[in-house]
Amino acid sequence: GAGVSQSxxxxxxxxxxxxxxxxxPISGHTALYWYRQSLGQGLEFLIYFQGNSAPDKSGLPxxxxxxxxxxxxVSTLTIQRTQQEDSAVYLCASSPEGEKLFxxxxxxxxxx
Amino acid sequence: AQSVAQPEDQVNVAxxxxxxxxxxxxxxxxxxxxxxxxxxxxxxxFLLKYITGDNLVKGSYGFEAEFNKSQxxxxxxxxSALVSDSALYFCAVRDSITGGGNKLxxxxxxxxxxxx
Numbered sequence: 356g357a358g359v360s361q362s363x364x365x366x367x368x369x370x371x372x373x374x375x376x377x378x379x380p381i382s383g384h385t386a387l388y389w390y391r392q393s394l395g396q397g398l399e400f401l402i403y404f405q406g407n408s409a410p411d412k413s414g415l416p417x418x419x420x421x422x423x424x425x426x427x428x429v430s431t432l433t434i435q436r437t438q439q440e441d442s443a444v445y446l447c448a449s450s451p452e453g454e455k456l457f458x459x460x461x462x463x464x465x466x467x
Numbered sequence: 468a469q470s471v472a473q474p475e476d477q478v479n480v481a482x483x484x485x486x487x488x489x490x491x492x493x494x495x496x497x498x499x500x501x502x503x504x505x506x507x508x509x510x511x512x513f514l515l516k517y518i519t520g521d522n523l524v525k526g527s528y529g530f531e532a533e534f535n536k537s538q539x540x541x542x543x544x545x546x547s548a549l550v551s552d553s554a555l556y557f558c559a560v561r562d563s564i565t566g567g568g569n570k571l572x573x574x575x576x577x578x579x580x581x582x583x
Contacts, residue, residue, distance in 0.1 A: 359510075386569055397473075397575030398511075398557060411570050446511070453561075453569030454499065454518070458511040 357381070359459035361447050367465045368437055376432040376462045380449030387430050388456060389422060393443040401445075404430060405453075437466045469494045469562045473574035480548045480581055488543040488577045490558030497563040500541040501571070502532055505555040514556075517541060528552070548581045555579075 360379040368374050380387050389401040400414040404424045415421070419437075424430040434441055442465050448456040470493045480486045492498055502514040515526025522534040532543045543556060558574045 388571070390573070398573035400570060400572060403570055405569070413570075448511075450569070453571075454501075454516060455513050456503075456511075456571060457513075458503075460510045 359447055359449050359457050361445075361459035361462050363462060364460065365463045365465075367467065369467055370439060371436055373433065373435045374437055374464065376434075376445050376447075376464070378430045378432070378447030378449075378459060380428060380430070380447070381451075381457055382428075384449035384451050384457070385427065386450040386453045387424055388448045388450070389430070389432050390446045390448065391443045392446055392461070398446065401432070434464075437464075439466050442466045469498075469560050469570075469572045471558050471560050471572055471574040473556075473558055473577045475577050476575075477578040477580065480579070482550050482581050482583050483547050486543075486545050486548040486552070486579065486581070488556050488558075488579060490541045490543065490574060491539050492541060492558070492560040493539065494560060494562040495564050498534075498539075498541075499561040499563060500532070500534060501559040501561075502526065502530070502541075502543050503557045503559060503573075505557065505576075507554070511557065514543070548579075550581050550583060553579055553581045 362377045387404040391399045402422050403411045419435045422432045444461040446461045448458045450456045472491045500517040503511045505511045517524045517534045525531045557576050
């Protein structure tokens with residue numbers, strides 16, 4: 356079956372613009388995670404969904420970041436007024452039980 | 468709060484030699500521990516996990532890890548390294564006492580380089 360799909364794979368934007376990153380999890384996976392990977396920083400937790408609700412939003416860096424999940428499936432991570440420090444690879448993962456995570460290939464975001 | 472430390476940014480080992488990638492953790496309750504691997508230009512893949520039971524867990528590609536509660540460690544090991552094992556390895560932890568759901572905290576990663 357299909358894995359976790361993220362789009363776009365690459366996004367180049369200008370400082371101050373808004374961007375939307377999409378994640379299609381594996382069908383039936385109730386848990387969905389967003390992480391950010393920067394060079395030398397490892398994986399930084401952003402937000403976690405169980406179904407459509409987000410029990411843990413503690414990792415969102417600022418109020419410019421938001422995420423939603425609809426129908427217990429697709430999730431969108433939105434970054435408003437992008438800054439250069441937002442440049443990173445944004446990774447989405449889904450899981451049936453919250454233990455083994457299945458990761459997508461990520462979206463490489465570059466803010467010029 | 469839960470946290471993970473991977474003290475080595477890079478580990479170099481000769482092919483055929485045993486390898487160890489170190490990981491220590493901190494949690495309030497009991498730990499659920501994981502190793503993931505990221506090959507060049509590929510997504511993160513699950514290697515193995517420890518939830519409960521035998522302290523030595525075996526995973527994919529001949530890797531194993533040993534849970535040591537007294538040292539709060541979960542080091543990744545392989546008896547004989549291959550050049551194809553060269554990749555970025557991440558240790559991760561989840562606290563059995565969950566206040567915010569199933570948040571998984573990752574370490575900063577260790578680059579493994581296996582040379583001929």
